[in-house]
Amino acid sequence: MLRIEQLCKTFVRAKEFNAVDEVNLEINDGEFIAIIGKSGSGKSTLLNIISGILSPTSGKIFFDNKEISSLSDDEKSFIRNDLIGFIPQSTVVLSTLNVLDNICLPFFLSKREGDPVGRGKYLLKELGIENLETSYPRELSGGELRRVTIARALMNYPKIILADEPTSDLDVENTKEVLKTLKEINKKIIQQLY
Numbered sequence: 001m002l003r004i005e006q007l008c009k010t011f012v013r014a015k016e017f018n019a020v021d022e023v024n025l026e027i028n029d030g031e032f033i034a035i036i037g038k039s040g041s042g043k044s045t046l047l048n049i050i051s052g053i054l055s056p057t058s059g060k061i062f063f064d065n066k067e068i069s070s071l072s073d074d075e076k077s078f079i080r081n082d083l084i085g086f087i088p089q090s091t092v093v094l095s096t097l098n099v100l101d102n103i104c105l106p107f108f109l110s111k112r113e114g115d116p117v118g119r120g121k122y123l124l125k126e127l128g129i130e131n132l133e134t135s136y137p138r139e140l141s142g143g144e145l146r147r148v149t150i151a152r153a154l155m156n157y158p159k160i161i162l163a164d165e166p167t168s169d170l171d172v173e174n175t176k177e178v179l180k181t182l183k184e185i186n187k188k189i190i191q192q193l194y
């Protein structure tokens with residue numbers, strides 16, 4: 001599904017350095033993979049490149065054997081908005097939108113047709129936060145907010161979920177719950193239940 005070849009990202013800070021240095025990686029359908037490395041080792045940079053937030057300095061990324069840089073802008077946007085569900089390192093939500101509207105947001109950024117509200121409500125239920133539908137982000141706990149970003153990542157029926165330290169700011173109990181949820185999502189995506 002996803003193949004990365006010789007991926008590099010060079011940043012300049014006083015002098016040039018490679019935050020991502022010749023990374024090769026292959027991820028097949030249904031796999032559940034953790035990328036481990038100390039702080040500053042380039043994990044977020046790698047995920048940001050795969051999700052299209054950053055562009056690589058060199059190297060190639062293939063989705064289903066199609067190299068992304070050779071695709072048209074429309075096809076690239078489709079990959080970003082519809083094939084990949086991204087859960088960022090910090091919980092980025094829009095504070096002026098309620099939980100349901102935050103979850104539906106990726107739908108409105110895609111060219112998808114359908115019923116975003118129905119889908120949003122379904123995902124709220126799946127993640128066990130249906131009671132928070134009309135709440136605002138400031139009223140939520142860290143674990144609840146994390147579930148909102150997971151639901152939002154699932155909105156457009158992604159084929160792959162990228163999560164950047166999805167449990168880093170959670171207590172032990174919430175960490176277990178969120179990991180369990182991500183594993184369930186992983187299984188359901190293969191069965192096309194999401």
Ligand SMILES: Nc1ncnc2c1ncn2[C@@H]1O[C@H](COP(=O)(O)OP(=O)(O)OP(=O)(O)O)[C@@H](O)[C@H]1O
Pocket residue numbers: 011012013019037038039040041042043044045046089
């Ligand atoms: N836009 C940038 N400009 C310059 N340097 C950057 C930029 N973004 C990241 N870096 C540097 O690249 C290196 C890798 O950063 P990155 O955020 O990918 O690390 P990380 O493995 O995700 O760390 P953490 O575990 O703390 O989240 C760090 O040294 C960081 O300071």
Ligand SMILES: [Mg+2]
Pocket residue numbers: 043044045089164
């Ligand atoms: Mg990081």
